Amino acid sequence: MSKQHPGDEAVTDQIAHFLQQIGISLDEFLKFEHADAFQRSKSWKAQLDQPLPLQGEGIEAVVSELRQTVIPNGSAVPNPGFSSFITTGATTASTLAFTAANIASPQRYMGTAFNFLEEKSLEWLADMFTIPQMKGVYSSGGSVANLIALGAARQSAFEKIAIDPAADGVDRPVSIYASEECHHTIQRSAGVLGIGRRAVKSVACDSMGRMQVEKLQAAVENDLKQNILPLAIVANAGSTNTGAIDPLTEIGQLAHRYGIWFHVDGAYGLPGILDARIAPLFQGLEFADSVIVDPHKWLGASIGIAATFVKDRDLLLRAFTQEPADYLEGSVDQNSETTPSLEHSMDDFGIPYFDYGVELSAPSRGVVVWAMLKEIGVEGMRNRVVRHNDMARYLSDFCHQHNHLEVLCEPTLSICCFRYRDESINDLDQLNQRIHRRLIRENKFMPSTTRVNGQLAIRPCFVGARSEQKHAEGMLQSILRIGEQLVQESNT
């Protein structure tokens, strides 16, 4: 039922009723028995392509259209057979917590349980990832998390030469060193921070996609000779293309020797530390000045949740403060005589996350991470990570034993890069591109592709909480079937 305010908006408080209806449609959607949205786009576009409504139709109409037209034509991303890029759907616990926060704590500040869980969940993540000495802040994704980390690096490097770059800007050329496999948000962060994208020096990798430390050292030495200020070294703990983990100890030690900020991009790969077989590759994390991880990747959080961890959170405050504003600080100053003690959640903002990054308004994200960890614990996360890493290894082992399959990069984490081959076909890039397109259109198994050492690879990346061994097996069988068909077609 709707409460009608005179002449304007309708507000309904029948949330449980409508959530139940939406929930039924979402359960149906998650069966993935429907065709792909694009294949039916004519009909839903005709339904949705309406002019701006001058008169509201009411929430029942909204819910009905969501259920009939919008939800059934959603994305392939949460499909358990989807393994493109590094993205997946939210788990149910995550969705529930996100929805709860949306209603009960739309902002992450003030003395509420949600604000408390913001910090508590960051501490849990830091514990789980063996960086308990670090403090964090949430943001919308790995892109912003890297930006925040590099903002701290900029602040640190310039404060050492008595300049406040957040207040006064940067007045000299600087360098950020990152491997040629780094995510391009590093370059974009440099652009946004006023350093310039070209300040990112690309360091060559070995054939496994790991940064070559001697090349890094040469680049730093070269810059120092030219009086260019080294601002940060960025290492991958799970590169986007292949899941490569840079030699963190060697890079961290080098960064310390030269007094350069050491940032680790673990947006995708940091949860890999939970797999005992891979954990040793994360040695060296202790050297990091900043580390990021995306709970909305491998941990299964709703999209829009990343975390940046730093050793010194005050640096973030200096790098990102928006300066005091009367309408904000004036409203909560618990130190004034009028408010001598904290008695109400609105007496204090709590930890000022809005001054540790680039967002003022931001959702309560901690409750989502808290809910996921509370639901399955570290052991549950470990099982998921191990299962996905096993799936990548299964693909690689299978390829090694099959005449028509070839591994292009051995898995480190849950990515396996491989291709189909046939001696009658010269252009294997084109063949694999065609296999890939046909596979996607079958709408069951959806890896992406990449290039490894110049060759086109089919690249599944398993991070979905709903993805299991049978999806890796099914994908392989489909690729073999399509590969055989295409070879036959091109030989007839």
Ligand SMILES: Cc1ncc(COP(=O)(O)O)c(C=O)c1O
């Ligand atoms: C290593 C790495 N860093 C950063 C990002 C950017 O993350 P987001 O898409 O959450 O902004 C990605 C995205 O896949 C990534 O793989």
